[in-house]
Amino acid sequence: MPADPRISVTPAPPECGPPAERPEHAREDRADLVSLSLREKRGRHLAVALTPAIAAIAERPEPEMAEPVACAVTDFQDLYPTRPVVSNKGGMQFNDSLCLYLVARFLRPAFVLESGSFRGHSAWLLRQALPQAEIVSCDVDLGQLRHRAEGVRFCERDWTDVELPDFASERALAWFDDHIDHCRRLAEAHARGFRHILLDDNFPAENLYATGGPPIPTLAMALDPELQDGETLVWRRRGKTYRYRFERKDTLDVARRIDKLVMLPDLTAITRYNPPSGMTYVRLKPFA
Numbered sequence: 668m669p670a671d672p673r674i675s676v677t678p679a680p681p682e683c684g685p686p687a688e689r690p691e692h693a694r695e696d697r698a699d700l701v702s703l704s705l706r707e708k709r710g711r712h713l714a715v716a717l718t719p720a721i722a723a724i725a726e727r728p729e730p731e732m733a734e735p736v737a738c739a740v741t742d743f744q745d746l747y748p749t750r751p752v753v754s755n756k757g758g759m760q761f762n763d764s765l766c767l768y769l770v771a772r773f774l775r776p777a778f779v780l781e782s783g784s785f786r787g788h789s790a791w792l793l794r795q796a797l798p799q800a801e802i803v804s805c806d807v808d809l810g811q812l813r814h815r816a817e818g819v820r821f822c823e824r825d826w827t828d829v830e831l832p833d834f835a836s837e838r839a840l841a842w843f844d845d846h847i848d849h850c851r852r853l854a855e856a857h858a859r860g861f862r863h864i865l866l867d868d869n870f871p872a873e874n875l876y877a878t879g880g881p882p883i884p885t886l887a888m889a890l891d892p893e894l895q896d897g898e899t900l901v902w903r904r905r906g907k908t909y910r911y912r913f914e915r916k917d918t919l920d921v922a923r924r925i926d927k928l929v930m931l932p933d934l935t936a937i938t939r940y941n942p943p944s945g946m947t948y949v950r951l952k953p954f955a
């Protein structure tokens with residue numbers, strides 16, 4: 668094919684040294700926009716897609732939120748390239764990171780409980796969105812941690828075994844990205860006095876292949892009237908076949924607890940970045 672004179676390519680800088688010593692971003696930092704005008708344009712599309720959900724979560728009228736959301740998206744696009752955990756394979760990438768950043772920024776909790784610290788990326792993001800908040804981050808394996816965000820208390824235990832500071836329900840957020848059963852996590856959070864919950868990987872039964880080790884039953888499954896009690900769900904991911912027997916009783920009557928539910932939009936159609944996002948905000952009823 669003849670070279671197109673309108674296109675010029677600057678080769679990637681050579682990777683120096685043995686693979687083990689190369690900086691972690693050698694591979695994954697290579698796909699992004701450099702052109703500022705294009706980044707702004709992508710930001711406008713992202714803000715339009717996200718404003719309805721963020722307005723619903725913040726309980727503000729949508730027209731009033733368009734500009735603040737657009738500004739926050741711009742801040743995020745500037746912030747994201749500075750992240751300390753550049754390679755977060757197995758954890759959140761651009762799409763989910765943006766959703767978490769916006770929810771935190773507009774909900775403005777004074778206390779955040781995170782379950783699923785992994786390398787420390789989402790804890791860092793929470794710290795950027797909420798410089799003043801108290802943040803506790805739990806993971807059963809903190810050996811994976813690459814970055815300890817300033818002032819975050821990391822605990823190597825399931826969150827149910829962690830003592831939490833006193834918090835006001837209205838100003839606290841429980842954020843679950845630990846791939847544990849959503850229904851169980853919602854019931855636990857409710858019992859401990861949380862009302863604002865953010866769940867990752869809330870995929871319906873027909874999309875369970877979208878993530879490894881999905882948090883089943885997901886909230887979407889619990890609210891799906893088409894799923895039959897006792898039905899065996901079968902899916903394949905990376906060549907492995909998984910089976911799960913859906914039992915209505917395992918959904919712990921989760922629907923009864925919910926006051927409000929907002930699905931964050933899947934941003935893959937705008938950014939063309941994988942993986943797809945499945946983030947859902949839930950406001951629980953006051954615990955009786």
Ligand SMILES: C[S@@+](CC[C@H](N)C(=O)[O-])C[C@H]1O[C@@H](n2cnc3c(N)ncnc32)[C@H](O)[C@@H]1O
Nearest residue numbers: 758759783784785788789805806807825844845
């Ligand atoms: C998808 S990763 C979390 C990604 C992270 N939020 C980020 O910054 O991208 C899931 C994490 O949940 C952790 N995990 C598994 N079981 C857990 C449990 N019972 N409590 C807390 N974390 C758990 C895993 O060790 C893993 O680090």
